[in-house]
Amino acid sequence: MHRPPTAEAAIAEELAAVRPGLLPRYTARLPGARAAVLTRLWRALAHEPLPWLTGRESGAHGLALRLADGRTLRGPRADPYATRAYVTAVRLDRERYEDPARLVAALGVPHGSAFAAELAHSVASLALSRAGADHPKEWPEKDWEWEQRVVDGHPFHPNCRSRPGFSVADQLAYGPEHGPVVELGTVPAAAADCLLSGTWPDELRDGGRLLLPVHPWQAAHVLKRPYDRWRPARPLMSLRTLALPGGPHVKTALSARLTSSVRDISVSSVRSAAALSAFAEDLAARTDGLLHITRTLGAATADSPDLAALLRESPEVYAAPGERVLPVAALATTSLPESPAWLAAFTRLALTVGLRLLDLGVALEAHGQNLLVVLSADGTPLRLVYRDLADIRISPARLARHGIAPPALTGRPITDDETALRRKLFGSLVAGALAATAGSGPALATALATAVPDLPHTPDLLALRQQPLPTKALTLMRLSPRTPGDQWTVLPNPLVLEGDPSDQ
Incomplete structure (x- = not known):
């Protein structure tokens, strides 16, 4: 019986056809990609509330996970904050697994087949990304670099x-x-049929029509219609947001599943874009200059999440001469986090801003993509820049305590639930951006222990110091396709961590 090629083989076959010179580098990077994905999977198995895991035991020889069917999965002790690929293989009873997709297939859990296919694609795509990446500059000048x-x-x-x-x-x-350089296009739509928030530039108007920027992939695979070429742009980390030369950034609709979710630009987010941007700008002014929020210049949709765009300031406008602004996720590509003093200073800055806004009534989704840092010429962290307001949470009750009028919004962004607010900030900033920058539990614990005593004592800080750290249960979410919304788990608090993190 003919079997379809594995994801690794399928990408190799395509690569041989479109860029054969890259094939040897791709093949060489496959083992490292498997270990990188397996390490992330092992973190989930060690810490997420997966219903088919009945027990976890940690000892001198590593971590043992008991499955509901009686089998045992064994691997190294788990550091939930490690970003280095330290898991190269695990054992399911006597069988050794280096490939995360094969492991999930062998587990035989509900919805595991689809997840295994996603893991296989993640491995192959990661190897391709590592093979194609070539960024020799130690300190790039442009934000897109x-x-x-x-x-x-x-x-x-x-x-x-x-x-x-x-x-x-x-x-x-x-x-x-x-x-790459991506040639963005435009698709015309009658202005009367469009929802517009903010200001739409003259170059994207044609009489009574709005010209909506469109990503070439979206036009070909979702809209399936021709478009007019507009301007070249550089894709950013989110793939669907691109930087025009000299600004601004253009967030396009790109209805593809990236990591976990199918991303689009909802009609409601377009409707609220201008009001939310103005509200956030006023709130940032209350941080004593430590935070800037990129302004949304304009947002428009032809009454469809598949055909919409948002124009946003480039973060570069908030960097003075001699300064650099870069996404926090890019800090790990530099030597800066290797300095405990630098890491503590950055942690102090990030927590000062995040907790201040949380106290005022806004929880940022401050992961390494949305949060950027402004560095001085010598690398000192000076200020933060935040972009993309789509997933923040706003507490009217907290705002009222500070005499701040809430924006005229309803729906998902609005909540007074303290657990939801703290999950949003702590899960994205501490368990996400700061943990990834630190690269390990011990490094994160040291940075937090140094920074936290200098912070204002608030109930939120007390929760951060004493309670387990919330984070999204990303693997559980992929294995629960019928459960809408985010699902959560908790990680050992680095500030109270003793012994092996998998024991807690």
Whole structure:
């Protein structure tokens, strides 16, 4: 019986056709990609509330996970904050597994087949990304150059580089790590049929029509209609947001599943864009100059999440001469986090800003893609820049305590639930951006222990110091396709961590 090629073989076959010179580098990077994805998967198995795991035992020889069917999965002791690929193999009873997709298939858990296919694609795509990345500059000058240095994608998600629906040619043409220039297009729509928030530039108007920027992949695979070529742009980390020369950034609709979710630009987010941007700008002014939030210049949709665009300031406008602004995810590509003093200073800055806004009533989704840092010429962290307000949470009750009028919004962003607010900030900033920058539990613990005593004592800080650290249960979410929304787990608090983190 003929079997379809594995994801690794399929990408190799396509690569041989479209860029054969890259094939040896791709093949050489496959073992490292498997270990990188397996390490992320092992973190999930060690710490997420997966219903078919009945027990976890840690000892001198590593971590043992008991399955509901009586089998035992064994691997190394788990550091939930490690970004180095330290898991090269695990054992399911007597069988040794180096390939995360084969492991999940062997587990035989509900919805595991689809997840295994995603993991296989993540491995192959990650190897391709590592093969194609070539960024010799130690200190790039342009913001988009920093974005291209983040080759591995999400630091803790097993689907860190999964891009289903993208061929090898698509990844080479649109993936930021490959350094492409993307020719954005426009699709006309009658202004009367469009929802517009903010200001729409003259160059994107044609009489009574709005010209909506469109990503070439979206036009070909979703809209399936021709478009007019507009301007060249550089793709950023999120793939669907691109930097025009000299600014601004253009967030396009790109209805492909990236990592976990199908991303689009909802009609409601377009409707609220201007009001939310103005509210956030006023809030940032209350941080004593430590935070800037990139303004949304305009947002428009032809009444469809598949045909919409958002124009946003480039973070570069907030960097003075001699300063650099870069996404926090790119810090790990520099030597800066190797200095405990630097890491503590950055942690102090990030927590000062995040906790201040949380106290005021806004929880940022401050992961390494949304959060940027402004560095001085010698690398000192000076200020933060935040972009993309789509997933923040706003507490009217907290705002009212500070005499701040909430924006005229309803729905998902609005909540007074303290657990939801703290999950949003702590899960993205501490368990996400700061952990990935530190690179390990011990480094994160040291940075937090140094920074936290200098912070204002608030109930949120007390929760951060004493409670387990929330994080999204990313693998559980992929294995629960019928459960909508985010699912959560908790990680050992680095500030109270003693012994092996998998014991807690």
